Amino acid sequence: MTATKGVASPESPGLLRRATGTRFRPEIQGLRSLAVLMVVSYHIWFGRVSGGVDVFLLISAFLMTLQFVNRYEESRPVSLVRHWLHLFWRLLPAVVVVLTGTLAATFMIVPRTRWAEIVNQAWASLFYVQNWLLQRQVVNYYAADHSLASPMQHFWSLSIQGQVFILWPTIFVAAGFFCRRAGLRYRTVLLCVFGLIFVASLGYSIYFTAAHQELAYFDTLSRLWEFALGTLVALLLPFLRPGRGVAAVLGWLGVAAMLSCGMILQVRTAFPGFVALWPTLAAVAVIIAGQTGSRFGVDRILSSKVLVGLGANSYALYLWHWPLLVITLVWIGEDHADALTGALIVAVSLLLAYLTTRFVEQPLRSWRWPEVKRWRLAVSVLACLAVAATPMAWFGYQQQVEKNAVAGQDVDDNPGARALLPGYVNRVGKDARTLPTPEQLPADWGKLDGPCSGDLRPRDPVLFAECQQNDIGADADKTVFVVGQSHSLQWLGAIGPLAKEHHWRVQAITFGACPFMTPTDEVGDECNAFNRKVREHIRLHHPDAVFLVGTAAVPDSPDEDLTWGLDELVGEITDQGVEVIAMRDNPRFSFSPSECAMASGVNDPRCRPALSSVLAATNPLDQLEGNYTGLSILDMTDLICDGASCPGVIGNVYVYLDDNHLSSTYTRSMADALSERWLNATGW
Numbered sequence: 001m002t003a004t005k006g007v008a009s010p011e012s013p014g015l016l017r018r019a020t021g022t023r024f025r026p027e028i029q030g031l032r033s034l035a036v037l038m039v040v041s042y043h044i045w046f047g048r049v050s051g052g053v054d055v056f057l058l059i060s061a062f063l064m065t066l067q068f069v070n071r072y073e074e075s076r077p078v079s080l081v082r083h084w085l086h087l088f089w090r091l092l093p094a095v096v097v098v099l100t101g102t103l104a105a106t107f108m109i110v111p112r113t114r115w116a117e118i119v120n121q122a123w124a125s126l127f128y129v130q131n132w133l134l135q136r137q138v139v140n141y142y143a144a145d146h147s148l149a150s151p152m153q154h155f156w157s158l159s160i161q162g163q164v165f166i167l168w169p170t171i172f173v174a175a176g177f178f179c180r181r182a183g184l185r186y187r188t189v190l191l192c193v194f195g196l197i198f199v200a201s202l203g204y205s206i207y208f209t210a211a212h213q214e215l216a217y218f219d220t221l222s223r224l225w226e227f228a229l230g231t232l233v234a235l236l237l238p239f240l241r242p243g244r245g246v247a248a249v250l251g252w253l254g255v256a257a258m259l260s261c262g263m264i265l266q267v268r269t270a271f272p273g274f275v276a277l278w279p280t281l282a283a284v285a286v287i288i289a290g291q292t293g294s295r296f297g298v299d300r301i302l303s304s305k306v307l308v309g310l311g312a313n314s315y316a317l318y319l320w321h322w323p324l325l326v327i328t329l330v331w332i333g334e335d336h337a338d339a340l341t342g343a344l345i346v347a348v349s350l351l352l353a354y355l356t357t358r359f360v361e362q363p364l365r366s367w368r369w370p371e372v373k374r375w376r377l378a379v380s381v382l383a384c385l386a387v388a389a390t391p392m393a394w395f396g397y398q399q400q401v402e403k404n405a406v407a408g409q410d411v412d413d414n415p416g417a418r419a420l421l422p423g424y425v426n427r428v429g430k431d432a433r434t435l436p437t438p439e440q441l442p443a444d445w446g447k448l449d450g451p452c453s454g455d456l457r458p459r460d461p462v463l464f465a466e467c468q469q470n471d472i473g474a475d476a477d478k479t480v481f482v483v484g485q486s487h488s489l490q491w492l493g494a495i496g497p498l499a500k501e502h503h504w505r506v507q508a509i510t511f512g513a514c515p516f517m518t519p520t521d522e523v524g525d526e527c528n529a530f531n532r533k534v535r536e537h538i539r540l541h542h543p544d545a546v547f548l549v550g551t552a553a554v555p556d557s558p559d560e561d562l563t564w565g566l567d568e569l570v571g572e573i574t575d576q577g578v579e580v581i582a583m584r585d586n587p588r589f590s591f592s593p594s595e596c597a598m599a600s601g602v603n604d605p606r607c608r609p610a611l612s613s614v615l616a617a618t619n620p621l622d623q624l625e626g627n628y629t630g631l632s633i634l635d636m637t638d639l640i641c642d643g644a645s646c647p648g649v650i651g652n653v654y655v656y657l658d659d660n661h662l663s664s665t666y667t668r669s670m671a672d673a674l675s676e677r678w679l680n681a682t683g684w
Contacts, residue, residue: 025290025291026302026303026308027251027286027289027290027291027298027299027302027303028059028062028063028287028302029302029307029308029311029312030299030301030302030303030304030307030308030311031055031059031283031286031287031302032055032056032059032311032314033302033307033308033310033311033314034255034258034259034302034307035052035055035056035059035258035283035314036052036056036310036314036317036318037310038050038051038052038055038258038259038262039052039053039318039321040317040318040321040346040349041346042262043321043322043325044321044325044337044342044345044346045337045339045342046262050261050262050279051258051261051262051276051278051279051282052279053157054226054271054272054276054279054280054283055258055279055280055282055283056157056161056318057157057160057161057164057223057226057227057230058226058227058229058230058233058280058283058284059230059283059287060161060164060165060227060230061164061168061226061227061228061229061230061231061234062230062231062233062234062287063234064165064168064169064231065168065172065190065230065231065234065235066234066237068168068169068172068173069172069186069187069190069234069235072172072176072186073186078169078172078173078176079374080169080170080173081374082374082377083169084165084166084169085374085377085378085381086371086377087165088162088381089364089370089377089380089381089384090361090365091162092381092384092385092388093360093361093364093384094315094316094319094356094357094360094361095125095126095158095319095384095388096384096387096388097356097360098316098319098320098323098356099122099125099126099152099388100387100388100391101323102122102151102152102323102327103118103119103122103391103392104391105151105323105327106118106151106327109327109330109331110151110327110330111330111438111592111595111598111599112438112439112598113438113439113441113442113592113594113595113598114150114442115395115438115439116399116439116440116442116443117150117442118150118151118152119392119395119396120133121133121134121150121152121153121155122152122388122392123389123392124152124155124159125152125155125158125159126385126388126389126392128158128159128162128163129159130152130153130155130156130158130159131156131157131159131160131218131219131220132159132218132220134153134156134218135215135218135219138214138215148335149326150326151322151323151326151327152323153322153326154318154319154322154323156218158319160220160223163220164220164224164227168227168231171190171193171194172190175189175190175193187235190231190235191232191235191236194228194231194232194235195228195232197224197225197228198225198228198229198232199225200225201221201222201223201224201225201228202225202274204221204222205219205221205222205223205225205272205273205274205276206273206274208221208222208273209222209270209271209272209273210273213270213271213273216272216273217271217272222272222273223272226272226276226280229280229284230280233284233287233288237287237288240288242288242289244292244293244294245294247288247289247290247292247294247297248289248292248294248296248297248298250285250286250288250289251285251286251289251292251297251298251299251302252297252298253282253285254282254283254284254285254286254289254298255282255286255298255302256282257278257279257281257282257285258279258282258283258286261278261279261282265278286298286299286302291303312357313350313353313354313357314353315357315361316352316353316354316356316357316361317349317350317353319353319356320348320349320352320353320356321345321346321349324345324348324349324352325337325345328341328345399437399439402433402437402439403437405433406433406435406437409429409432409433409435410427410429410432412427412428412429413427413428413429413432413433413652414428414432414434414435414651414652414653414665414669415427415428415651415652415653415669416650416651416652416653416665416666416668416669416670417639417640417650417651417653417666417669417670417673418651418669418672418673419650419651419652420638420639420642420650420651421639421673428651428652432652434649434652434653434654435652435653435654435665436654436663436665438598441594441654441657441663442657442658443657444654444657444663444664444665445486445489445490445657445661445664446489446490446491446492446493446494446495446496446664446667447468447492447496447664448468448469448470448492448496448506448507448508449468449469449470449471450468450469450471451464451467451468451469452464452467452468452469452507452509453469454469454473454474455474455541456469456479456505456507456541458509458533458537460533460537462529462530462533463509463530463533463534463537466509466510466511466530467507467508467509468507468508469505469506469507469508470496470499470500470505470506470507472499472500472503472504472505472506473505474505476503476504476505477502477503477504478502478503478504478505478544478545478684479504479505479506479507479541479543479544479545480495480499480504480505480506480507480543480544480545480546480547480581481506481507481508481509481537481538481541481543481545481546481547482495482506482507482508482509482510482546482547482548483508483509483510483516483534483538483546483547483548484510484514484515484516484548484549485510485511485512485513485514485515485516485549486510486512486513486661487515487549487585487586487660487661488508488510488516488547488548488549488583489508489510490661490662490664490667491547491549491583491662491667491674492506492508492664492667493662493663493664493665493666493667493668493671494667494668494670494671494674495547495674496668497668497671498671498674498675498678501675502675502684507543509534509537511527511530513527514526514527514530514531515549515552515563515564516531516534516548516549516563516569517531517563517564517565517566517569518531518564518565518568518569519531519532519565520564520565522564535569535572538573538576538578539576542576542577542578543578544578544579545578545579545580545581545682546573546578546579546580546581547581547583548563548569548580548581548582548583549563549582549583549584549585550562550563550566550582550583550584550585550620550621550624550633551563551584551585551619551620551621552585553585553586553587553588553614553615553660554588555588555589555590555614555659555660556588556589556590556609556613556614557613557614558612558613558614558615558616558617559616560585560615560616560620561620562620562621562623562624566582566624567624567627570582570624570628570631571628573630574628574629574630574631577630578630579630579631579632579682580628580630580631580632581632581634581678581681581682582621582624582631582632582633582634583634583635583636584619584620584621584633584634584635584636584637586636586637586640586660586662587609587611587614587615587637587640587641587646588614588659588660589609589614589656589659589660590659591659592648592656592658592659593607593608593609593646593647593648593655593656593659594648594649594654594655594656594657594663595648596648597647597648597649597654598648602647602648602649607647607648608645608646608647608648609645609646610644610645610646611637611641611643611644611645611646614646615637615641615646619633619635619637621633621635632678632681632682633681634674634677634678634681636670636673636674636677639670639673640655640662650666651669653665653666653669654666
């Protein structure tokens, strides 16, 4: 499980002083330091959500609100365009350094199969839309293996912050214009506006988190209430003046609550709903406590030189620590950092944060040339964007060159599974590229022509969301449903061409990590409900055949068994006069054979495990042979493995797109063989 990935605000003590008035509040700088230490330590050592991100978001809104309220009350004019340019001129230099450094490390250390996705996330991070990209991809934010995460993934919170840095000033300026025209009190209007935002966003966050937590985590609207809370605290702060003793207790309670959030609460499936009130209200307590004047107050610790100094580097520390963690784990081949490795990552992160702040951020912030005119600020921001975009644009150009080269290859250059057929003659060109390209491989999934439509369109929205269909209509000679999980989906690369050749209509309704099986506690309520709806869909539409994967292999093991309740399902479906095409599962591994072949060569024994070590000696489906009228069994193992071993590359085609799924390019090379075996088994 991954801890909360947050972003530290980049305000310097000088800006902090201007935002809060004439009195510098070092305890807020110390609070930010404490939050970034929580984020870093929870990421690296504890693997739990810390709540640090929520503290950062609240503090950034708190300071921004004080800044704009002071400007309004002092009748200082505000240019939104200049404000935004100034803000992003402060934010971008460190981002550019980290992005370019991370991309350089990626190209040197991370497998090529992950480059394209990391570059896509770099683009999204640079333009502050990373959270939307991750939300669209429904990233498993709590994956235990950090080495499989993107080194850019932590930019999601910086993206939300950047979006709010556009929205909030617009509201402040619009409210100021309205108040001057209507003669209303500025703070009162802001309290009403941000109070409504707080209530609406919190309600939405609670609902959305309960319904789709993995989506809500990255959603901008579900996070606005945290910013709104910071704004409300800033507006009400003049009226919140606890006594010295109360303030001292309040400060300690706030720090204790903030530090204990990730240790006490299991927030993995609850953030950012109401549970996020815990760390945000804890931070509010510390802010309200302020400078207590008591020697027992927690502000004495938060105002220490160490924490205040760290606060000045917290933005860069946050930016560096996550990519360092991910790339280090890829480099050493581990899925988590031990105590020593984690300590080294923290040390290097602190060093890079200091160097970035001292030699990049501070000199550029003190450089007066961009601040003289608005166009100079615009040029400076564009220059930052151009520097970061250059390696990404070059990567895109190289990908296009590769794509053009691949398009010119002959069909004989990539025979794939055909290379294992009797009588095959090798005609692969000397310089022929292996397909798909490493950058394209992770996305090489089987698919049909489009979403489901017509008389077969599922009525249930859940089924429809997971449904795809080829473009052959109701005049098809046969109708085939492909059901199950991704191991059924992967065969669409071969079933699609087969169906076009024989004029079959194919509909695929698959759900990741949900094998087609009878109800069982092993898969959870969501999968059981999905399978129940699929069974109803089959009864309603009565296809000619249902295709499924009927066995489940175990990574790096010959253990293999029938999927749960398969005999019951086969009996149920064949009793309706619908044939069942049961495919044997492919071997699975704890590593990617294709990536292994890229790194170590096709013939490296580590990249081609013995067939006997990864699959049972006999097909478990054979025990069902002859028990049901209408059951046909398919086994393509001889075209996935060469009889003795299971290599990562066959016929100049990568066999696997990860550690257990066949690439669509490879299954497509089995289309002719699958057609022959399908027709022989079914008699169609």
